[in-house]
Amino acid sequence: MFSILLRVISGVWSAGLFCIPGDTGTVYLTFDDGPGEETTLRLLDILDRYGVKAVFFVIGEKAEKYPELLREIKRRGHTIGNHTWSHSSFMWDREKIRKEILKTDSLIQAITGEKPVFFRPPGVFCSPLWIEEARNLGHIIVFGSVAGLEFEEHLSRIEFLPFLHPGAIVIMHERKSTLSALPFILEKIQERYRTGKPTEFIPRTSSDSLSHDPW
Numbered sequence: 001m002f003s004i005l006l007r008v009i010s011g012v013w014s015a016g017l018f019c020i021p022g023d024t025g026t027v028y029l030t031f032d033d034g035p036g037e038e039t040t041l042r043l044l045d046i047l048d049r050y051g052v053k054a055v056f057f058v059i060g061e062k063a064e065k066y067p068e069l070l071r072e073i074k075r076r077g078h079t080i081g082n083h084t085w086s087h088s089s090f091m092w093d094r095e096k097i098r099k100e101i102l103k104t105d106s107l108i109q110a111i112t113g114e115k116p117v118f119f120r121p122p123g124v125f126c127s128p129l130w131i132e133e134a135r136n137l138g139h140i141i142v143f144g145s146v147a148g149l150e151f152e153e154h155l156s157r158i159e160f161l162p163f164l165h166p167g168a169i170v171i172m173h174e175r176k177s178t179l180s181a182l183p184f185i186l187e188k189i190q191e192r193y194r195t196g197k198p199t200e201f202i203p204r205t206s207s208d209s210l211s212h213d214p215w
Helices: 002-010 040-050 060-065 067-075 094-112 128-136 176-192 198-204
Strands: 026-034 054-058 079-082 169-173
Touching: 026 040, 026 198, 040 067, 040 176, 054 060, 054 067, 060 067, 060 094, 067 079, 067 094, 079 094, 094 128, 169 176
Parallel strands: 026 054, 026 169, 054 079
Antiparallel strands: none
């Protein structure tokens, strides 16, 4: 289960946000790898139906191709984060990494009018330079503590709540499997938790609240 892997990784990446510590009943949703022509609008419709707001971590190359989808994400009240320009996990050239982050920041700001605050690196197994440069540029680094729900069909259709916890940041992806699994996942989450707004991350991400062990 990918969520268990995140617990191991959280002990290594101390610079990132894995959950919101001290939260008693809220779960936060994030979606990676968009925008997508076949997924984004359908995903937004599902989130609207359940009254959920999320962070969309977008890839610059895709955002450049579908700027209207970024504008729609913002129009519906969601937050847009930087997920690099090319999603190249094992890039080791510091200058190229910095340029990728800045290029994506600039594009998002040009399309939406807002510079992204949140950054998510291109995978948990990535060059640490992504983390260093994003922090140097003033971003809040967001990982997560629960992931893979849309892939684990046997789990999501039976019982995945034990993997959730108060303050959890859930990582999902813009894929067709997410579209089919998401209504069930949201219904189960909302039976027990409130779904939080992404802006709630910001005032609670001081150095003493960055948790790298959510359990």
